[in-house]
Amino acid sequence: MNSSTPHKSKGQESKGDSETIAPDASAVQVLMLGCGSMGSALLTQWRNVDGFAFTVVSPSGLRQFPDTVTQARSPEDLSGKRFDVIVIGLKPQMIANVLPDYLEFLAPRGLYLSLAAGFSITSLMAVTRSRSVARIMPNLPVSLGKGVSGLYGAEDLNQEHRALINSLMASTGHALWVSGEDALDRVTAIAGSGPGYAFEFARAWTGAAQALGFSEEQSRALVLKTVQGAVEMALNTDATLDELRDRVTSKNGTTHAGLSALNNDEQLDNLLSNTLQAAYARAVELR
Structure with missing residues (x-):
């Protein structure tokens, strides 16, 4: 994973529609697999954090994303690419069927970060065959940088991954690391809903x-x-x-x-x- 520590927000300069933005090879590469209402809310803030570059898988190809965000429609569009983070924004019932098609695109020592409610860390580890997994339970005001989110990671999630998650979540509002998935469910009941x-x-x-x-x-x-x-x-x-x-x-x-x-x-x-x-x-x- 990229060793830089991204934490500052990007400038808000307006970019012309015809301007081509060169990819930043030094950035932490993030693949967002699914980008529904909550994923879009997070992306609104995440895309302004320095040191990260985002690719979103949108099978229809009809979604409109900022020109700083790359769009893909299928695994074939990602051939030869590797990502430091795969954000799982799929519906829980889709994860076991869809996610395996994208496992090959995670770089060594990469992180799986799930937004899916009700899909446990244990289930994520079973599907991904990885212990580098974490969950986020946010609420919609994250789109304004005023959200409240619960965070939980696998027991041996390393400090580099925790710092990376903190860098992203600092842009979205208040975030709280909890000690277990039951606590994450309680955060969901209080703040998520x-x-x-x-x-x-x-x-x-x-x-x-x-x-x-x-x-x-x-x-x-x-x-x-x-x-x-x-x-x-x-x-x-x-x-x-x-x-x-x-x-x-x-x-x-x-x-x-x-x-x-x-x-x-x-x-x-x-x-x-x-x-x-x-x-x-x-x-x-x-x-």
């Missing part, structure tokens, strides 16, 4: 604002800007969430009245606990 919970809560909050007489546009702005400001406050202080809540809650005031309705008899606490347990149970079923 988390944007869905946030959007659903904001949807209900926006609907309630409309019921108070505001337009849909006004309600959306009131709710999302309030959430944005509250999150920024929490991220920029060491105060606990309890303390922050209490700072904006006057006894017998409007916030107190609203919170009493929101979490009467700990109904919100119980609802969120049930939400995470349901998502975690489903993640376990998919193993």
